[in-house]
Amino acid sequence: MFSRVSALLGLMALCIYLFVTAPPPLEDGGQVTSSATVSIAKAFTVLAVENDGARKIWTDEIVGAGQKVGLRFDEHWADEGMEAGPLPALFLAETARQIQRISTDLTLSLGSDAPIVPKHLFRGPQATAFATLRATGAPQFFEDADLGRQVAMFPDLASAAACVTCHNAHEDSPRHDWVLGEIMGATTWTYPRASVSLAEILELAKVYRAGTRRAYERYLERAGSFEVPPEIGDRWPRDGERVLPSADEFMRAVEGAVSSRTVEALFEAARAR
């Protein structure tokens, strides 16, 4: 009799432990509750706005104007002893590398259907999405079924004459007929979540800006090691001298160029919730 009562009490205790006085149940999938209500596509769009602005300033104000005052830019800029800075595509690659050092979630890369470096050739779902992007000019958003990561691809245009002349002249380029304004490739962003909060979008933009700043600082470090280092301060190559803006000055220009569009993209994201 006693053992039966004990067993019954034990069963009741087990049931209580398992079902009755439960703390709040875990959300299905083990995720904690979040305020993620915005499609990641909106976040990617904000990042693309930021990236477009930074790339334009790098391409026009540093590479374009810099070459006119004697600064060199080269695909092998990072090699030991090179007195050069990164060409636009390589500045983006350096920015992407720095982003990955800051964030374990966000990735950025540049690719094409006719890249100079074979590993940058789009394959699989990226090749399919890029074909649509090339045909329509519209950004492409999809989920990578393998890893479940969200993916965005934005057109990368031949925005400066240097893009076209360099790629057309390069011996490893599979194409030699690029024209100004043409879609040369695409930036690819990936992120593990399909929905984000507005705060998370701002955090991602912050990560992007930090990555851009570090990429530029890396160039400044290299420039500082040149046999005749350019003066670094508040002046720009467009002023007609072999000078470079400081990291603060460079980032002020980037932020000034992109902030209004970034805020607009953020409002757009907020409206879409």
Added chain:
Amino acid sequence: MLFSFLPDGQVLAKGPANPGHGALECADCHDSAPGTVRQQVQAAVAFGLGLREAPPLVGRLPVSSGVCLDCHERERDVHPTRDFVEPKYLDEREEIAAHECLTCHKEHSGRHVANTGQYCYACHQNQGLIENPIQPTHPALVASERWDTCLRCHDYHGNHEWVEPRTLEDAIDGRSVLRHLDSGAPLYGEKIEPASSGRTR
């Protein structure tokens, strides 16, 4: 799960710590799963009864590459794992899971690299290699499937002050490579120490 209460987590470890990890505690790498033990038990029971769609995470979480990079961030890495999350690397991920540190640095194996170090084929047999003045040439090495020779010249992560030799005669001998894979014994010279990354994990 009950063993999680044991004071010495090493009792639970699947095997010996890898070289350099001997002093780590379980929680240094394994974050706790969301919720209390009781919540996890209840969620597991609910899943077992069909009252929940997905099984809960219980105990400690599996280790991701992000955890590794918290300590092993590199100033320079020519094969960062994050590159391989791009959709186009599906085949390479299926072949060798190149996007995960643990593919090569499998923890609790007691080894620095828990495979033969001959994974280069997964990408480089298809993507081609730069034809440069080395002997034997890269295409010749690929054609003869000499994937055992890659690490004799190339520092996979590229995070050491290492000047690559131009001939196999000048390269590191194979036994030293195997010793490096086993024990982590230095092979490529001084490490390039990273600047602070400010990682946000």
